[in-house]
Amino acid sequence: MQRPAVDLVERAGELAALYRALDAAAGGRGGTVLVEGPAGAGKTSLLRAAEAHAVRLGFATFRARAGELERDFAYGCVRQLLEPLVVGARGEERARLLAGAAAQAEALFGGATAPSTSPFATLHGLYWLLNNLAEQRPVALTVDDVQWADAESVRLLTYLAPRLDGLRLAVLVARRTGEPAPAELDRLALADETAVVGARPLSDDGVAELVRSRLDAPVAPEFAAACRAATGGNPFFLDALLREVRERGVAPDAAGAARVARVGPASVAHAALLRIAAAHPVATELVRALAVLGDGATPAEAAALAGVPAVDAVAAAEALERLGMLRAVAGLEFAHPIVREAVYADTGALRRRAMHADAARLLVAGGAGEERVAAQIVATEPVGDAQRVALLRRVAAAALGRGAPVAAEAWLRRAAAEPPPDADRAEVLFELGGAHLRLADPAAVAHLAEAAALAADPALRGRVVRLHALALTVAGRPAEAVAAIEAAVAEVAAADRELGLLLEADLAAHAHQAGPDAVAAAARRLERHADLPGTGPGERLVLASLAFERGRTAGTAAAAAGFVVPVLAAGWAASPGDLDVVGPFYHLLLTGLGAGAFDEVGRAIERELAEAGARGVVPGMAYATHYRGWSALRRGALGPAEADARASIDLVVSHGIPFGAGTVHGLLVQVLVAAGRTAEAEAEWAAAGLPDVLPSGLTDDVLVETRALLRLARGRVEDGVADLVEFGRRTGVTGSVHPSAHRWRSTAALALAAVGERAEARRLADEDLALARRWAAPAGIGVALRACAAAEGGAVERLAEAVDVLAASPARLEHALALVELGAALRRANRRTEARGPLQEGLSAAQACGAVALAEHAAVELRAAGGRSGDPDGRGVEQLTASERRIAELAAEGLSNPEIAQALYVTRKTVETHLGKVYLKLGIGGRTQLAGVLTGEP
Numbered sequence: 001m002q003r004p005a006v007d008l009v010e011r012a013g014e015l016a017a018l019y020r021a022l023d024a025a026a027g028g029r030g031g032t033v034l035v036e037g038p039a040g041a042g043k044t045s046l047l048r049a050a051e052a053h054a055v056r057l058g059f060a061t062f063r064a065r066a067g068e069l070e071r072d073f074a075y076g077c078v079r080q081l082l083e084p085l086v087v088g089a090r091g092e093e094r095a096r097l098l099a100g101a102a103a104q105a106e107a108l109f110g111g112a113t114a115p116s117t118s119p120f121a122t123l124h125g126l127y128w129l130l131n132n133l134a135e136q137r138p139v140a141l142t143v144d145d146v147q148w149a150d151a152e153s154v155r156l157l158t159y160l161a162p163r164l165d166g167l168r169l170a171v172l173v174a175r176r177t178g179e180p181a182p183a184e185l186d187r188l189a190l191a192d193e194t195a196v197v198g199a200r201p202l203s204d205d206g207v208a209e210l211v212r213s214r215l216d217a218p219v220a221p222e223f224a225a226a227c228r229a230a231t232g233g234n235p236f237f238l239d240a241l242l243r244e245v246r247e248r249g250v251a252p253d254a255a256g257a258a259r260v261a262r263v264g265p266a267s268v269a270h271a272a273l274l275r276i277a278a279a280h281p282v283a284t285e286l287v288r289a290l291a292v293l294g295d296g297a298t299p300a301e302a303a304a305l306a307g308v309p310a311v312d313a314v315a316a317a318e319a320l321e322r323l324g325m326l327r328a329v330a331g332l333e334f335a336h337p338i339v340r341e342a343v344y345a346d347t348g349a350l351r352r353r354a355m356h357a358d359a360a361r362l363l364v365a366g367g368a369g370e371e372r373v374a375a376q377i378v379a380t381e382p383v384g385d386a387q388r389v390a391l392l393r394r395v396a397a398a399a400l401g402r403g404a405p406v407a408a409e410a411w412l413r414r415a416a417a418e419p420p421p422d423a424d425r426a427e428v429l430f431e432l433g434g435a436h437l438r439l440a441d442p443a444a445v446a447h448l449a450e451a452a453a454l455a456a457d458p459a460l461r462g463r464v465v466r467l468h469a470l471a472l473t474v475a476g477r478p479a480e481a482v483a484a485i486e487a488a489v490a491e492v493a494a495a496d497r498e499l500g501l502l503l504e505a506d507l508a509a510h511a512h513q514a515g516p517d518a519v520a521a522a523a524r525r526l527e528r529h530a531d532l533p534g535t536g537p538g539e540r541l542v543l544a545s546l547a548f549e550r551g552r553t554a555g556t557a558a559a560a561a562g563f564v565v566p567v568l569a570a571g572w573a574a575s576p577g578d579l580d581v582v583g584p585f586y587h588l589l590l591t592g593l594g595a596g597a598f599d600e601v602g603r604a605i606e607r608e609l610a611e612a613g614a615r616g617v618v619p620g621m622a623y624a625t626h627y628r629g630w631s632a633l634r635r636g637a638l639g640p641a642e643a644d645a646r647a648s649i650d651l652v653v654s655h656g657i658p659f660g661a662g663t664v665h666g667l668l669v670q671v672l673v674a675a676g677r678t679a680e681a682e683a684e685w686a687a688a689g690l691p692d693v694l695p696s697g698l699t700d701d702v703l704v705e706t707r708a709l710l711r712l713a714r715g716r717v718e719d720g721v722a723d724l725v726e727f728g729r730r731t732g733v734t735g736s737v738h739p740s741a742h743r744w745r746s747t748a749a750l751a752l753a754a755v756g757e758r759a760e761a762r763r764l765a766d767e768d769l770a771l772a773r774r775w776a777a778p779a780g781i782g783v784a785l786r787a788c789a790a791a792e793g794g795a796v797e798r799l800a801e802a803v804d805v806l807a808a809s810p811a812r813l814e815h816a817l818a819l820v821e822l823g824a825a826l827r828r829a830n831r832r833t834e835a836r837g838p839l840q841e842g843l844s845a846a847q848a849c850g851a852v853a854l855a856e857h858a859a860v861e862l863r864a865a866g867g868r869s870g871d872p873d874g875r876g877v878e879q880l881t882a883s884e885r886r887i888a889e890l891a892a893e894g895l896s897n898p899e900i901a902q903a904l905y906v907t908r909k910t911v912e913t914h915l916g917k918v919y920l921k922l923g924i925g926g927r928t929q930l931a932g933v934l935t936g937e938p
Contacts, residue, residue: 008042008045008046008049009202009206009209009210009213009235010200010202010203010205010206010209011042011045011046011199013197014035014046014197014198014199015046015049015050017033017195017197018033018035018046018047018049018050018053018172018197019050019053021033021170021172021195022050022053022054022057022059022140022170023057024170025059025138025139025140025164025167025168025169025170026057026058026059026138026168027168028166028167028168029165029166030134030164030165030166030167030168030169030170030171031164031165031170031171031193031194031195032157032160032161032164032170032171032172032173032188032191032193032194032195033170033171033172033173033194033195033196033197034146034173034174034175034188034189034194034195034196034197035047035172035173035174035175035197035198035199036174036175036177036189036196036197036198036199037176037177037198037199037200038176038177038178038234039176039178039234039236039337039338040234040235040236040237040336040338041199041200041201041234041235041236042199042235042236043144043174043175043176043199044144044174044336046174046197046199047063047142047144047172047174050140050142050172051063051140051142051172054138054140054170057138058137058138059137059138059139059140059170060133060137060138060139060140061139061140061142062081062082062085062139062140062141062142063080063081063142063143063144064077064078064080064081064141064142064143064144064153065080065143065144065145065295065333066143066144066145066146066147066148066149066150066153067145067148067294067295067337068148068294069294069375069376069379070148070150070294070371070375071148071149071150072150072374072375072378072407072410072411073150073371073375073407074150074152074371074398074399074402074404074407074408075108075122075150075152075153075156075402075404075407076149076150076153076371077143077146077149077150077153078108078126078152078153078156079108079109081141081143082109082126082129083109085097085133086098086106086109086129087109087110096132096135097129097132097133098129098132099132100128100132100898100899100902101124101125101127101128101902102125102126102128102129102131102132103125104121104122104124104125104128105122105125105126105128105129106125107401107402108122108125108126108402108403119152119155119403119404119405119438120403120617120618120619120655120657121403121615121617121618122152122402122403122404123155123156123159123403123618123655124618124905126156127156127159127160127163128898128902130160130167130169131167131898131908134167134168134169137168138168138169138170139168139169139170140169140170140172141169141170141171141172142172142173142174143157143171143172143173143174144174145174145175145176145337146173146174146175146181146185147175147176147179147180147181147185148179148181149182149185150182150404150406150407151182151184151404151406151407152402152403152404152406152407154181154182154184154185154188155182155184155656157171157173157184157188158184158185158187158188158191159654159655161188161191161193161194162191162192162193162654163907164193165193165907165909166907166908166909166910166912167907167908167909173188175189176337182406200233201232201233201234202228202233202234202235202238203233204224204225204228206233207224207227207228207231207233207238208221208224210235210238210239210242211223211224211227211238211242211252214239214242214246215242215245215246215252217251217252218252219252220252220253220254220256220257222253222254222257223252223253223254223256223257223260224252225257226256226257226258226260227241227242227260230260236336236338240271240272241260243271243275244271245260272325272339272342272343273342273343273346275323275325276320276323276325276343279316279319279320279323279325280312280315280316280319280320281312281316282306282308282309282312282313282316283316283319283320285306285307285308286302286303286306286308286313286316286317286320287320287325287326287334287343288306288343288347288355289301289302289303289305289306289355289359290302290326290332290334290340290343291334291340291343291344291347292305292344292347292352292355292356292359292376292379293305293359293376294372294375295331295332295333295334295340296330296331296332296333297331297332298331298332299313299314299317299332300313301362301363301366301368302317302332304362304366305355305358305359305362317332325339352379353379353380353381356376356377356379356380357376357380357381359376360373360376360377360380360388363376370391370394370395370398371395371398373391374391374392374395374411374414377391377392377414378410378411378414382417382418382419383418384418384419384421385418386420386421386424388415388418389415389418389419389420389421389424389428392411392412392414392415392418393411393412393415393427393428393431395411396408396409396411396412396415396431396435397431399411400435405435405438405439406439408431408435409432409435409436409439409441412428412431412432412435413432415428415432416428416429416432425451425454426451426452426454426455426456426460426464427451427460429447429448429450429451429454430447430448430451430455430460430463430464430467432447433445433447433448433451433464433467433468433471434448434467436471437467437470437471437474440474442475444467444471445468445471445472445475445477448464448467448468448471449468451464451468452464452465452468452484452488457495458491458492458494458495458496459492459495459496459499461488461491461492462488462492462495462496462499462500462502462503463499465484465485465488465492465503466485466502466503466506468481468484469481469482469484469485469506469507469510470506470510472484472510473510473513476695478510478511478513478514478518478697479514479515479518481510481513481514482507482510482511482514482518482522485503485506485507485510486507488503489503489504489507497538498536498537498538498539499538500538501529501532501536501538501539501541501542502537502538502541504525504526504529504542504545505538505541505542505544505545505583505584507522507525508522508523508525508526508545508548508549508584509545509583509584509587512587512697512698513696513697513698522549523549523553526542526545526546526549527546529542529543529546530546534572540570540572540573541572541573541583541584543567543572544567544572544573544584544585544588545573545584547563547564547566547567547584547588548563548564548567548584548587548588548591550563551563551564551588551591551595552587552591554595555774555775556774556775556776557594557595557596557775557776557777557780558595558776560591560594560595561592561595561596561597561600563591564588564591564592564595564597565592565597565600567588568588568589568592568600568601568603568604569600569603569604571604571607573585573588585604585608586623586627586699587698587699588604589601589604589605589627589630589631590698590699592604593630593631593634594777595777596777596778596779596809596810598631598634598635598810601627601631602628602631605624605627605628605631606628608620608624609621609624609625609628612624613903618651618655618657618905619657619660621651621905622648622651622652622655622657622660622664623648623660625644625647625648625651626644626645626648626660626663626664626667628640628644629641629642629643629644629645629648629667629671630667632644633667633670633671633674634779634810634811635810635811635812635813636811636812636813636814636815636816636849636851637812637849637850638671638674638675638813638849638850638851638882639850639880639881639882639885640882640885640886641667641671641882642668642671642672642675642850642881642882642883643882643883643885643886644667644886645664645667645668645671646668646882646883647886647904647905647906648664648667649664649665649668650905650906651905652664660699661688662688662689662690662695662700662703663699663700663702663703665684665685665687665688665690666688666702666703666706668681668684669681669684669685669688669706669709669710670705670706670709672684673709673710673713674813674851675850675851675852675853676851676852676853676854676856677852677853678710678713678714681710681713682710682714685706685707685710690703694707696730701727701730701731704723704726704727704730705723705724705727705744707723708720708721708722708723708724708727708744708747709747711723712747712751717751717752717754717755720748720751721748721751721752724744724745724747724748725744725748727744728744728745731744743768743772743780743783743784745764745765745767745768745771745784745787746764746765746768746772746783746784746786746787747783747787748761748764749761749762749764749765749768749787749788749790749791750786750787750790752764752791753765753787753790753791754790758791758792758793761787761790761791762788762791762792764787764791765784765787765788765790765791766788766791768780768783768784768787769781769784769785769787769788771784772784778805778806778808778809778811779806779809779810779811779814781802781805782802782803782805782806782809782811782814782815782818783802783814785798785799785801785802785805785818786798786799786802786814786817786818786821789802789821789825790821794821794824794825794828795825796822796825796826796829799818799821799822799825800822802818802821802822803815803818803819803822803838806818812845812848812849813845813846813849813851813854815845816842816845816846816848816849816851816854816858817842817854818842819838819839819841819842819845820838820839820842820843820846820854820857820858820861822838822842823835823836823837823838823839823842823858823861823862823865824839824861826838826865827839827861827864827865832865832866833865833866835861835865836862836865836866836867839858839861839862839865839867840862840867842854842858843855843858843859843862846858847878848878850878850882877922877933877934879921879922880918880921880922883914884914884917884918884921886904887900887904887911887914887915887918888914888915888918888930888934889934890903890904891915891927891930892927892930892931892934897911897912897915915927918930
């Protein structure tokens with residue numbers, strides 16, 4: 001009689017969910033299914049059945065099973081899944097798999113590509129490797145016991161979940177409930193795109209069916225009920241119980257029901273151990289060794305650790321495989337983790353620790369991989385072994401090279417606990433603090449502080465202090481960061497001039513988060529280095545910082561541009577790494593925007609985007625995209641600004657970048673306010689989750705301005721003006737560096753004038769106009785003139801001058817505002833004929849900028865002046881959303897859909913969907929017609 005698989009009784013619903021996911025993936029609608037349940041609920045059997053179905057559908061299938069000993073292996077499950085494929089690929093097949101952004105993952109599998117410490121690059125590379133893999137045939141990835149998976153592998157699963165639609169890729173995952181697991185696993189379970197399937201206990205009928213199948217005899221209802229009560233309907237425990245019942249000759253009748261209770265789940269583990277012992281004389285010692293070594297150990301390794309002859313170990317393994325206790329796959333593994341846990345627990349804690357120590361020595365002698373050795377060391381008692389510390393540091397460095405700071409932190413934490421020799425302790429703490437910093441863990445501060453105090457070598461101390469200062473600033477303690485650098489820089493510079501110069505540049509950057517006194521002191525220090533030739537990285541970074549300091553205090557926009565533009569053009573401050581969040585590059589961009597050097601800033605940003613993209617430094621991509629959005633906003637190009645704002649938010653949020661999440665939301669809020677989409681702006685501000693007391697710092701102060709603009713748009717004039725005054729107080733520390741450093745007065749004046757507070761409005765507007773004329777940037781002058789006009793009750797002369805000043809400025813939205821307000825003022829003065837020209841021009845300019853509310857206002861004014869407003873919503877290209885326009889432009893440049901997706905860090909499905917909408921809106925048949933439509937050429 002053919003008996004059913006033990007875990008598939010009453011599993012039709014779960015199987016159907018898995019099969020649906022595979023069928024959908026075969027049609028290009030990939031997805032994730034998470035099977036959850038307690039130990040022994042049949043999750044593994046469900047995955048195997050799904051995998052068999054995938055094979056029938058023509059899928060390429062890849063399987064991994066996480067293990068407790070391997071949870072700190074960097075991308076351990078990912079490497080189980082894909083390493084054999086990538087390592088075994090040759091020639092054209094390897095080139096196809098690693099084409100495009102997938103090359104960023106090559107180092108994970110021992111490839112020739114230089115490793116990156118950026119986890120974001122590795123994630124992005126793996127996503128595109130799977131894209132390339134799914135090009136030829138659909139792919140199914142199965143991961144069992146994911147609760148024990150390493151954090152980086154789980155993060156990839158979470159990263160994939162919202163990006164699978166459009167791919168022929170199914171991700172099937174099984175999780176044991178009630179076990180500690182990486183926090184990312186909860187995110188995966190809660191993701192909208194994840195289908196969660198619960199493996200439920202068997203019902204009374206299900207238990208009866210399984211009992212009949214196992215015992216091949218009629219079953220009394222009382223006996224089936226007793227079996228269910230004894231096992232809770234858990235398929236694994238039930239199967240183990242029935243083995244005992246059969247071996248003891250218990251009949252499945254009413255009398256046998258009483259005996260079942262005495263052979264319940266409490267004795268399942270003991271029964272398994274008894275069956276193991278009976279299988280072969282050395283079986284117990286063999287499985288103890290295997291439980292210590294972990295899945296994948298060879299029979300020879302297990303025999304050596306058990307101290308038994310190899311021939312006996314092989315015979316015992318074969319006997320246990322026949323019993324269903326072990327499986328011989330790649331090495332030996334337990335058929336079920338419950339059996340391994342029973343054996344491991346029965347071994348005893350003291351003996352386990354001794355065996356782990358022996359295992360580490362055996363694996364080293366046998367030339368095993370260092371990660372396997374490290375996993376054994378972690379389970380031993382710390383003894384102060386310098387060789388252990390060195391090995392753990394090497395494993396941590398390799399993990400960091402794979403972009404796995406979580407794994408690196410775990411290995412380094414154990415190395416610090418060993419403990420290391422006194423001579424090495426500073427370096428270990430430095431490395432541990434760096435891993436914590438990459439994870440935005442506050443523990444970084446304490447570790448790096450101790451490392452700095454212990455570092456006897458000035459060069460090491462300099463490297464430690466750089467990270468310590470960054471950790472302090474990230475923790476909101478920039479004054480301490482400045483003090484830490486000041487205390488070390490002289491000694492470091494005396495021993496290592498280049499490192500000393502890097503510290504000087506760091507000091508200047510941190511000072512801008514610490515207050516005006518720190519800023520002034522840092523600027524004076526930089527002036528001492530004004531004669532440097534700029535021949536090395538340290539010199540160039542100091543000169544870049546000095547250019548920023550001079551630019552921010554320059555008297556005019558032209559002078560500021562003269563300082564910063566050459567440095568931006570030379571690229572001295574660009575190419576930040578995944579931890580560089582306070583360097584001068586972004587400060588220089590702000591200065592350039594404030595000086596109106598949009599073209600030069602744009603070129604610097606594009607260079608940085610190309611560099612960051614090539615290296616896979618996703619934070620660099622996010623921040624550069626963010627600043628490109630600011631540049632577009634200042635030029636009045638609201639569509640591109642919105643596209644860049646949303647792209648930078650997506651990069652920061654989806655990659656879990658710990659720095660700058662609030663600031664990137666600020667840009668989008670300002671764009672939406674400028675477009676007149678206040679409700680959307682409010683929603684975005686709420687989504688940012690910012691505190692009531694907003695952070696202070698050169699790049700964070702913009703959030704105060706953002707909140708002010710949002711409050712003014714909602715009619716909360718008093719609160720909005722108060723925020724503007726606070727913004728002005730903060731930017732006073734940095735001179736005229738910020739593009740809005742003096743414009744806050746004009747913004748406040750416009751709001752006050754609208755509610756009748758003309759005296760204060762006029763004071764602020766006049767003050768701003770004087771500052772703007774001195775700074776001599778056309779955009780600032782134009783804004784101030786509009787504010788003066790509002791304070792004076794709509795002075796036509798002021799508005800006409802604003803229009804003239806802004807006509808040659810790249811600030812197109814400001815020009816549109818001035819035109820519309822001039823036309824409205826002329827219409828109110830009953831000069832309707834004169835009003836129509838600026839109103840018509842302002843309407844067209846507003847539509848081109850994407851300023852919906854301004855365009856509607858212009859249309860109303862134009863009709864009131866006797867003109868024809870046409871269609872304020874626009875036609876053709878004006879119908880495209882910001883994201884559609886950006887994708888259409890790249891397609892028009894000749895980029896393929898995958899190339900566009902990789903350039904914008906979106907999915908191919910997103911590109912395809914947007915292009916379909918573009919073609920429909922523009923009434924064209926395909927991408928060959930895009931360039932002409934976008935440029936207005938036939």
